[in-house]
Structure formats: structure tokens, C-alpha cells
Amino acid sequence: ILNVEQSPQSLHVQEGDSTNFTCSFPSSNFYALHWYRWETAKSPEALFVMTLNGDEKKKGRISATLNTKEGYSYLYIKGSQPEDSATYLCAPPGGANSKLTFGKGITLSVRP
Amino acid sequence: DGGITQSPKYLFRKEGQNVTLSCEQNLNHDAMYWYRQDPGQGLRLIYYSQIVNDFQKGDIAEGYSVSREKKESFPLTVTSAQKNPTAFYLCASSISGREQFFGPGTRLTVL
Numbered sequence: 349i350l351n352v353e354q355s356p357q358s359l360h361v362q363e364g365d366s367t368n369f370t371c372s373f374p375s376s377n378f379y380a381l382h383w384y385r386w387e388t389a390k391s392p393e394a395l396f397v398m399t400l401n402g403d404e405k406k407k408g409r410i411s412a413t414l415n416t417k418e419g420y421s422y423l424y425i426k427g428s429q430p431e432d433s434a435t436y437l438c439a440p441p442g443g444a445n446s447k448l449t450f451g452k453g454i455t456l457s458v459r460p
Numbered sequence: 461d462g463g464i465t466q467s468p469k470y471l472f473r474k475e476g477q478n479v480t481l482s483c484e485q486n487l488n489h490d491a492m493y494w495y496r497q498d499p500g501q502g503l504r505l506i507y508y509s510q511i512v513n514d515f516q517k518g519d520i521a522e523g524y525s526v527s528r529e530k531k532e533s534f535p536l537t538v539t540s541a542q543k544n545p546t547a548f549y550l551c552a553s554s555i556s557g558r559e560q561f562f563g564p565g566t567r568l569t570v571l
Contacts, residue, residue: 394559452502
């Protein structure tokens with residue numbers, strides 16, 4: 349089982365604040381890193397799948413970076429909105445076509 | 461509409477009974493997965509299947525069984541051997557190696 353750590357565990361911010369989360373994973377035998385967003389009463393949805401060291405991906409106000417050599421990824425949310433309130437999960441697969449190991453997630457709450 | 465469905469949404473089971481959770485997808489995905497979520501825990505993998513008629517144990521397979529007779533369907537049976545079955549169960553599917561698409565989940569409660 350891969351050791352995947354996410355921090356902080358939860359975060360409460362004011363609308364308009366920018367925030368970032370960390371996902372740490374084993375750097376050896378790296379294949380890819382997935383980010384998912386899970387809103388209350390909905391299903392988890394994929395945000396990004398990242399594969400290359402130094403990769404940066406963006407979707408609206410959300411972006412992510414990847415450092416495969418040191419085994420971490422950052423997720424940034426610029427100008428948080430209440431609709432960004434969700435749990436954000438990261439998951440590296442064990443290899444090509446392999447199962448994902450999810451971190452415990454980071455729960456973000458954005459106050460209007 | 462393409463998607464992944466799970467039924468039922470809520471399920472109640474008496475101790476000692478087996479119960480089967482349904483998962484169907486019409487996305488033409490080869491791979492399907494079953495996860496369990498407990499309070500304060502991340503998603504933990506129970507079983508996964510990358511192709512019809514083949515499946516592998518995940519991290520917490522004890523007390524569960526699956527079948528994959530059709531590409532579209534991946535039912536999960538929670539047996540009486542599962543010591544703590546009350547949880548939220550999520551099914552997912554994907555093109556192998558790509559992002560996963562999740563169903564709405566089934567909440568199982570053992571009475």
C-alpha cells in the first residue's frame with residue numbers, strides 16, 4: 349500500500365482568499381498523480397491527472413503542480429468561492445493501469 | 461447519457477445476511493473499482509477489475525466478493541464474514557490508466 353499524505357486535514361477560509369494544499373507520495377517508481385474533488389452529496393470528480401515532473405495544470409481558478417523527484421504535488425485555488433467547498437483527494441496509481449491509493453483528503457470550507 | 465449507476469442508494473441489512481450492491485456503467489470502460497469510505501478515512505479499495513472475467517483484491521477485500529461477467533456490470537457482495545460492513549460504498553470505472561468516474565454511492569447500514 350502506497351503511503352499518501354495530504355495536508356492540512358481541513359481548512360476554513362473566507363470567500364476571496366487563495367489557498368493551497370499539499371499531497372505527498374513515494375517518489376520512487378512514480379507513474380502519475382490524480383486529483384479529485386468531492387462535493388457533499390455528489391460523486392468524486394476528476395480534476396487533474398498529472399504525469400510529468402514540473403507539470404502544471406489549470407482548470408479555471410484551480411491549478412496544480414507536480415514534483416516527482418521529491419514526491420509532492422500542490423493544489424492551488426485562487427480567490428476561493430463557497431462553491432469550492434469540498435473534499436480534495438489525491439491518488440497516485442501503483443503503476444500503469446494500476447489501482448489508485450487515495451489520501452485521506454483535505455476538506456475545504458469557504459465562508460461567504 | 462453516459463454514466464455510472466449504483467443501486468440501491470440506501471441499504472439495510474441484518475447481521476449474518478449477505479447483500480449485493482449493484483454497479484452498472486455505459487461508458488464502455490474496461491476497468492471498474494469498488495471503494496469503501498468510513499468517517500475520517502480516505503477511499504479504500506476493496507476490489508478492482510481491468511477486464512471481463514478477471515478481478516483483483518484491493519487493500520481491504522476480506523469479507524467481500526465480486527464478479528465481472530459483463531463489461532458493464534461489477535456487483536459487490538458484502539458477506540456475513542465482513543465484520544464491520546456499515547459504510548458508504550462507491551463504484552468507479554475508467555479507461556485503464558486514466559481518470560476514474562464515480563457512481564453516486566450506496567450507504568449500507570447493518571442493523
